[in-house]
Amino acid sequence: MPAPMKEREPATDPTKIFHYTDLQRKKPTRENDPYTYMHGWNNRHQSEVIPGTLPVAQNNPQEVRFGLYTEGITYSAFAAPRAHNYSTYMYRVRPAAAHNGYKKIESKAHIQNCFLSLNPEVETLPEQAEWGPFPLPEDSDKIDFVDGLHTLGGSGDPNLREGMALYVYAINASMEKRAFCNTDGDFLICAQQGNLDVQTEFGMIFLQPGEICVIQRGVRFRIALGPGVEKARGYITEVWGSMWELPDLGPLGGHSLANPRDFLYPVAHIDEDLSGDWAVVNKNNGKYNCLEQDHSPFDLVAWHGNVVPYKYDLTKFASQNATSIDHTDPSVNTVLTAKSRDPNTPLADFLWFGPRWDVASNTFRLPYFHRNSASEFLACLYGEGLGRSDDFQPGGGSFEGGHTPHGGFSEAYVDEMRIQESEPRKILENQMTIMVESSRTFLWTEYARVGCGTTNTRGTDPKVWDTLPDRFSNNPEAKALLKRVKEDKKLMEERSKVYFDDGALKELLNSKTNGC
Numbered sequence: 480m481p482a483p484m485k486e487r488e489p490a491t492d493p494t495k496i497f498h499y500t501d502l503q504r505k506k507p508t509r510e511n512d513p514y515t516y517m518h519g520w521n522n523r524h525q526s527e528v529i530p531g532t533l534p535v536a537q538n539n540p541q542e543v544r545f546g547l548y549t550e551g552i553t554y555s556a557f558a559a560p561r562a563h564n565y566s567t568y569m570y571r572v573r574p575a576a577a578h579n580g581y582k583k584i585e586s587k588a589h590i591q592n593c594f595l596s597l598n599p600e601v602e603t604l605p606e607q608a609e610w611g612p613f614p615l616p617e618d619s620d621k622i623d624f625v626d627g628l629h630t631l632g633g634s635g636d637p638n639l640r641e642g643m644a645l646y647v648y649a650i651n652a653s654m655e656k657r658a659f660c661n662t663d664g665d666f667l668i669c670a671q672q673g674n675l676d677v678q679t680e681f682g683m684i685f686l687q688p689g690e691i692c693v694i695q696r697g698v699r700f701r702i703a704l705g706p707g708v709e710k711a712r713g714y715i716t717e718v719w720g721s722m723w724e725l726p727d728l729g730p731l732g733g734h735s736l737a738n739p740r741d742f743l744y745p746v747a748h749i750d751e752d753l754s755g756d757w758a759v760v761n762k763n764n765g766k767y768n769c770l771e772q773d774h775s776p777f778d779l780v781a782w783h784g785n786v787v788p789y790k791y792d793l794t795k796f797a798s799q800n801a802t803s804i805d806h807t808d809p810s811v812n813t814v815l816t817a818k819s820r821d822p823n824t825p826l827a828d829f830l831w832f833g834p835r836w837d838v839a840s841n842t843f844r845l846p847y848f849h850r851n852s853a854s855e856f857l858a859c860l861y862g863e864g865l866g867r868s869d870d871f872q873p874g875g876g877s878f879e880g881g882h883t884p885h886g887g888f889s890e891a892y893v894d895e896m897r898i899q900e901s902e903p904r905k906i907l908e909n910q911m912t913i914m915v916e917s918s919r920t921f922l923w924t925e926y927a928r929v930g931c932g933t934t935n936t937r938g939t940d941p942k943v944w945d946t947l948p949d950r951f952s953n954n955p956e957a958k959a960l961l962k963r964v965k966e967d968k969k970l971m972e973e974r975s976k977v978y979f980d981d982g983a984l985k986e987l988l989n990s991k992t993n994g995c
């Protein structure tokens with residue numbers, strides 16, 4: 480007789496699911512996502528608003544249909560090897576070069592991109608740091624993405640094409656008639672609160688908490704609040720001189736972790752009204768300047784290429800972990816990685832900590848005490864996170880620099896350090912936490928250290944470590960054995976003397992002769 484089966488009903492709340500498949504959706508997007516997408520990591524996609532617009536068998540025809548202009552955007556050296564060669568052709572109503580000049584603009588944003596030790600505005604955080612939820616704008620202030628971007632920390636400098644930066648965005652307004660263009664690096668945007676409508680030159684992306692999207696250097700985009708959303712917040716990891724890639728899988732084989740087919744790319748989309756004055760705000764070497772123009776920058780009728788923003792739903796992550804013993808290194812949860820110039824060390828890894836089974840036996844399953852070489856920035860998107868402290872709430876964050884000692888101290892954590900039967904269990908349910916790991920030493924901005932107002936630079940009160948007392952020093956068995964080890968060592972030293980000391984050897988020989 481087969482065991483009675485418990486039927487599984489489709490779930491509806493993506494923040495309460497174990498995995499995307501709990502939703503039993505036939506579509507690759509959540510129910511409230513209004514857009515359609517193309518699938519497949521790193522493809523050379525193509526899309527057109529009006530079928531038949533893309534030139535056939537060539538990129539640069541003498542005359543593009545409807546009098547459109549051909550414009551190319553490159554992302555690599557022209558002659559880069561094929562696997563690293565990135566470019567997209569756009570067929571648009573007006574070329575991006577048609578504008579009314581560059582202007583400087585004022586902004587309420589806190590942008591800092593120079594993370595060199597000689598910059599007095601950035602400093603290390605030698606202790607563990609924790610942030611309560613980063614502040615959202617007051618209702619009296621209208622803050623869009625341009626003004627609501629705040630750098631927390633980073634390493635390197637975009638001018639050198641070397642390094643990375645962490646940001647939070649906190650907004651209560653949509654970008655109206657203005658676009659953003661980051662000429663410094665690639666943004667990995669992770670929504671924490673509030674759905675966003677992300678309009679890119681290549682089409683629309685709907686982004687909601689638990690999803691990420693990547694917008695490459697030089698691509699123009701506009702962020703609007705999703706339907707019914709009054710305030711939104713999220714995290715951004717920007718990489719300079721590198722790009723986000725899927726990690727290699729090694730012995731795992733061809734599938735798992737973030738699967739290539741789950742990366743979604745927009746389809747071509749054109750603004751219905753292309754008229755009106757627009758501003759394109761460029762972030763260039765960490766400073767804003769602005770292009771003014773009398774037409775929409777979102778005027779592509781068709782495009783083809785592989786420099787295209789994409790999105791990924793973190794609830795689709797196919798987690799792998801220990802099925803026999805020991806705690807698997809968190810690198811097994813890498814969603815995307817960005818290479819550094821050191822072939823053995825990534826510049827940045829973006830990690831997933833979502834719901835999963837915990838099944839290792841005869842093992843201390845929780846993260847062991849560690850002083851990892853990497854810097855770790857953690858943030859909870861929703862739910863109870865990793866329960867690090869009362870301050871570790873959705874919308875905040877925590878940081879441990881490379882080799883900062885840390886680990887757990889809760890009663891449950893200590894309780895795990897006992898010999899026990901290990902039952903399979905589901906962990907980290909109803910929450911989503913992300914981590915950005917980097918080989919770099921982070922320097923932190925004034926906004927992160929003080930200005931945001933939610934900083935606690937000693938996220939862990941040293942008193943908590945009192946739950947981890949010295950159980951060795953007064954252990955009578957350990958004491959007796961230490962004494963014995965010392966005596967044995969002395970004895971061994973005396974017996975070993977003959978190998979190295981001619982006098983001792985003579986003595987040994989004499990004693991033997993006398994003995995005969």
Ligand SMILES: [Fe+2]
Pocket residue numbers: 849851855879885
């Ligand atoms: Fe850690």
